[in-house]
Amino acid sequence: MALIFPKSTDQILRLGALAAGLVVIGGAAMGLYVTWPDNLKTGYTPVQPVPYSHKLHAGELGMDCYYCHYTVTKSSYAAVPQTEVCMNCHVRVKPQSPRLEKIRDSYATGKPVEWVKVHKLADFVYFNHQAHVTVGVSCVSCHGRIDQMVEVKQVKPLNMAWCLDCHRNPAPNIRPVEQVTNLAWQPDRDPAEIGRELITAKGINPPQNCSGCHR
């Protein structure tokens, strides 16, 4: 009987199948790459109401993180400082600078400055700064070299798998507590080694069970 499809059909089918396969695989790879935490979550750099430069204050002026974020050792929040704290210096330093307009207003009116949140975790995650800072996890481990950023930018994915990496192997991220805010810390020997010593010394044992972070 007559052919319904020309002979070439088989060939076309084979090629078609091959193409389809490639498209699927490629698409999957692409999708995975785009949504991969490191690519999707990092790089967020919102514009702040006040052009505050961490590079200037923490970097060049060498102010300690604790000066403004004084609650990190006492509380789960690393509270953004009250306007008061800014004014401690800025009543004398650049008292007229137009860039500090909002700060002065806030100080006068009592209305808060609306800083934009950069590092966000889901609401069911109870990250606690106190717990980390007091055992010697440095700011840099999660926030990167803030002291080199003019505008603060998220550099770590901050997803659960990423958290667990450190909770399973904390050694590389544990340092002497006094070095926590020293973002440029470069020990003379392997930091992980120092970390291991501290872990044994302090009996550090980060939780890997759910209720460690989810309540």
Next chain:
Amino acid sequence: MAQNPAALDPHVKPILVQGGASLHKITDDISKITESQTPLKWYIAIGISSSIALILFAMLGWLVWMGIGVWGNNQPVAWAWDITNFVFWIGIGHAGTLISAILFLFRQKWRTSINRAAEAMTLFAVACAGIYPLFHTGRPWRAAYWLLPLPNPYLAMWPNFRSPLVWDVFAVSTYLTVSALFWYVGLIPDLATLRDRAKGVRQMIFGAASLGWRGSARMWNNYEKAYLILAALSTPLVLSVHSIVSFDFATSVLPGWHTTIFPPYFVAGAIFSGFAMVITLMVIARWALNLQYLITIRHLENMNKVILATGTIVGYAYATEFFIAWYSGNPYERFVFINRAFGPFAWAYWAMVTCNVVTPQFFWSKRLRTNVPFMFVLSIFVNIGMWFERFVIIATSLHRDFMPSAWGYFRPTPVDMLTFFGTFGLFVTLFLAFCRFLPVIAVSEIKGMMANEAMHEAMHGQPVNAPAVPEVLEGGRH
């Protein structure tokens, strides 16, 4: 077309193909169903069934929007109609594979005229069942992929492989895949037949669908091998699927669930309900499509025998449960079973016993076994009974377990009922579509079987239902 009265007369010794139909006639009749102009009654039927199916989707939408609370589920009865219906449909899905695979391996020739429809039914039933495991969860949009073992760069978490629900996912999806393959491979020669009879677009479609089947001896040889292999693959599945479904209950601590008898008991029950559903559908189909001479009384009778056997096994299982409960001396265990028979859900329990244990016993009588209207009614009873079996196991065990203070009761809501009703709509719609567009009967196999019988007659005039030479060794059928 020519009607053979003997087809309906049980006193004529039933044979597999009646009225001495020629091979050509069979091809013709089966193909015509798909070729002839669509009858009005079909439109009416599918109109009704598909609108019922729409109710299902509406209800599911409402469920996802509002939450499980639109159903009657509560504490302590956290599973109710949802899982009941899941197990019910999965059970029905058993007959197909059993008929096509196991009966095939056992060389039961009578399977040939019903296996195609039975397999189709299996697929559709499993599709209906598949709805529940997903939609009974509180957050289906998460359950949809958190239950699958996919690598997750965000959480780096796997499913809990200790959980029977995860086993379910594997069991059911495997079952669906294999049965679908098996069904399709079986279809290929017939699709080719349709292709050869068709013109234009229709020919293109069937041409593509039949994957260039030419019916050469070599092709037949490979085909039979493939068919055999698939049969061998799906045979264990028939047993595994429902065993694993039964683990959902058997592995728990709940009195009434925590029972080692469940796997065999569930499989028997599944075959029981599956065959009942095949009867229900075949009785209608053979009447609607005038296939009495292909789906003969003998086919139906054989299935009724299976129903009788499995029904009795199920009844035995019920008895064993009670005995073990008493024998265990465990007060909680004992209470559950007393509570089943005499507690608030006693009505459900006795409905189950009546439908599943009592009614099949009628099939001891050949007269009833071969009485079409009777078996139709009875098959429906069995299906009702099997639904109640699952409901009794799930609801009555849950509503009164260890702590009397936490005892409750279950009342279904309209949403419960409409959702279940809707699944029937989906099921029937799919089946109607199948009847309309695909050969409802495995033409090639029938023809093979007939040719082989004819040969025997010719050779030594044995009665038609003589033991057959294995079909797989049979050569040219074209």
Next chain:
Amino acid sequence: MIQITKKLTGKKYWRSLDQFYQTSEFQTWVNREFPSAGQDMLDEPSRRNVLKVMAASFGLAGLTACRRPVEHILPNSKGIEDLIPGRPNYYNTAMPLGGASMGLMVEVNDGRPTKIEGNPNHPWSLGRARAYHQASILQMYDPDRGLAFKESGNNSDWAKFEAWSGSVQGQLGDGSGLRILSEYLHSPSLSAVRKHALTRFPKAQWIEYNAVQTNETALPAIARVAFDKAAVVVALDSDFLGLDSSTVLPVKEYVKGRMVGDADETVMSRLYTVESQFSVTGAAADHRFRSRSSDIGGYANALLAAIQNTTSPLKVVGQTPNTDKAVAAIAKDLIANKGKSVVVCGPRQPGGVHAVVHQINQALGNVGPVVTYLNRTSEQQTSQVDAIKTLAGDMAAGRVNTLVILSYNPAYSAPADLDFVANLKKVANVIYLAPEEDETAALAKWQIPAAHYLESWADSQAPDGTATIHQPTIQPLYGGKTAAELVATLTGFKDKKAYDIVRNYWLPILKDEKGWRKALHDGMVPNTTSTAAATPNFAAWASAPTPAGSGMEVVFVPSWSTYDGRFNNNAWLQEVPDPITKVTWDNAALVSKATASKLGVQMNDVISIERNGRKVEAAVFVQPGQADDSITVALGYGRTRVGRVGEGTGFNAYAVRTTDVFGFGTGFTVSKVAGKSYPLVQTQDYDSQTEPQLVSFQPKATRPVLREGTLAEYKHEPNFAQEMVETPPLRSLYGEYDYSRGNQWAMAIDLNSCIGCNACTVACQAENNIPVVGKTEVARGREMHWIRIDRYYTGNAEDPQAVTAPIPCMQCENAPCENVCPVAATVHSPEGLNDMVYNRCVGTRYCSNNCPFKVRRFNFLAWHHDTKESQKMQWNPDVTVRMRGVMEKCTYCVQRIQEAKIDAKAKGKRWMVDGDVTPACAQTCPSDAIVFGNVNDLNSRVAKMKLSPRNYAMLAELNIKPRTTYLAKLRNPNPELEVRS
């Protein structure tokens, strides 16, 4: 949803509210947007407006980055002393209720009071609080409470009222037309204002009236009973563990007297109760006798006679040989324990009966060693009922032109025969300090919003005079005022502001600022506790004993949920079931089986209770153990003008409560209302209509879930509880985890102490953001309480004994729920907790099916959708708010455990000991029944309790290894009376 709630509960939301409420532009905005009142802004129907507010306050106005919505951080402009963001502050204050002040400690998160605990320093609280106190915080955030100042229906404000009162002062003259109606006075500063008012207006009168009488308010002198010193306690119609006192001290002392030690040297007090309704005291009793409240007088006289070997002037109506036997046995027991026994009598009973009881105690020499009498802080001599009677008379006669109402909602709660509503209309100037838009507010000329105690400067005294200064924990959300402020302004007191009134009263007493601060900090004013006063002259009360009326009796009791009606709009209390009946969201007419059949009614039928033309229809609840011919009805339901929560709950018993049957009385005609029925809803025994026997009576032998025995049995066989169930050695399919190291959390619950008072349930609800589901959903069996209280009856259906037990998640070491979860949303922590991870849960509910205790709770619907925005301010920021479709359950307050561990780690400490962590239930348990701790620390209380021979694990035969174990209950029956099993 979680997303949104977090933003709303964050400190930002509170601060915005704060600003809004203070600034006038907010008020104007509110009035512009909502003519009615401010609360609409905090209201579900106007969510759009809430979003507007949020937008205005912390810029969520649709700013969305490409990747995620922009969130803002709003630091304070200026620092606030001792405020560390993310850290709670605690303030001591007190809650006045039923004439008693309970010292409380309030947790404040970022300016939002979120949780209430008892004040450990306070002698009547001892660090514990009861359900009412726990729930009072929800009262403050109740959006339906929100009130506007109103003058004869029109919006007004405080300034206008000040002006008005200035003008009215002149017209008041000598004050002969001025009446001030308050509740039992136990506030020194308010008393000072009162003194001023009565000197400024000599003819004015100050009336005190509480709709619910308590041990503190009913008598001319407050009986201070040291239950721990009594070897035999006889409670005559007295629910001293439950509703007859709102303080914790009596419970603590009673439980102290029942403490079980080693088998041989255990000494336990013995409790007899004679009562009409089944009270929690009756449930705790060793012997409970059913009797109509009307016959209690008979019992008292009979006892007195038996003790004095005279014959009783009174017969107990329907007296049976059983009664004589009981009386004789009790008398004998009392005589045997002279000087260390006590007879107490409930506040419902008339003075005559109290006088007799006093005679008994004197005859037994218990006055002094066990019973002492305290002076009332109030100066009102006549009984409260007489006082309000006189007031109503004056109003009717038109002798009153100005009435200041400081007490709770008299238009609703005053005795029915006083026609208070009608009389209020006769008074020209009714000034009502309104806690909510209620029945009385509707009739007042001036509606002045009352400040909640958490919002106000005030003070109050415990029954023994111990004074506490209330300090506000938040600015008044609805601009409310305190009673002192109102009266001060009206009568021209020297100080007008609440703060000045309180401070200027106390500063002289406290000497200096330092003293003042210390008093605030401690939550107590030093040296205010009065020493025992002289014995009051009960003889004056000893009216000739009046024989009890026969026939059907009705007894009026406060409600476990609504008290006298003031908590009627409080969802937590509405949903928490009555400890004995387990009925929720309604009150009912409790009748015994016999009475029910006499009336020809069953559960959920409706009866009409009628007396002198006054009538109320109520749903019937057949209560085992209820006295025959006695109907108990709880007050505080059937409100006609109340918020959305209370609307349409229960029936109003006040309608038939007249001055002559204030506590109880006979002469009621009770009849079935044909063809009417009213579905009551219970959290236990859902299907008790079908088989009450099977459901709520636990067959001890076959189902030893709760285990109890007698003291004798215990002494003879200390391990009786453990030996009730025997199992072969149990092995787990999966390997056992080694829990021998590190902190291992565990709980022990002493059934011998639990009185089933609901405090733990409500405390848990407050701590863990647990939603309320409402009556219809409870009827479906979907209530969300993480810790429920089981009540089982034992014995016969007519006259059973009851036992109660709190049931939280047992944190099984081999938890059945964990294996079956397909997504590992519930897993075990190395410290033995059964973690529940809401954000991982997909809601298969398999865990709940496999939980033998059925303590898991599922969010069948989005329960929190109708949590009002203002109530979200109460939410605990340390606990995730669960969305629809996920399972939730008790986790031993894991948020508290984690916080404590983190604090300890910061101090380089990892080993936790008692006191470091306490879950909400254990912290508030008034009877100390719930004990929690680190079981690996052998010095911890929990570890010690688990060594007790009474210690057993529920359903241990399943090899689930629960971390929560129970200590069997012991009863100490009198061998002379037959022991009910």
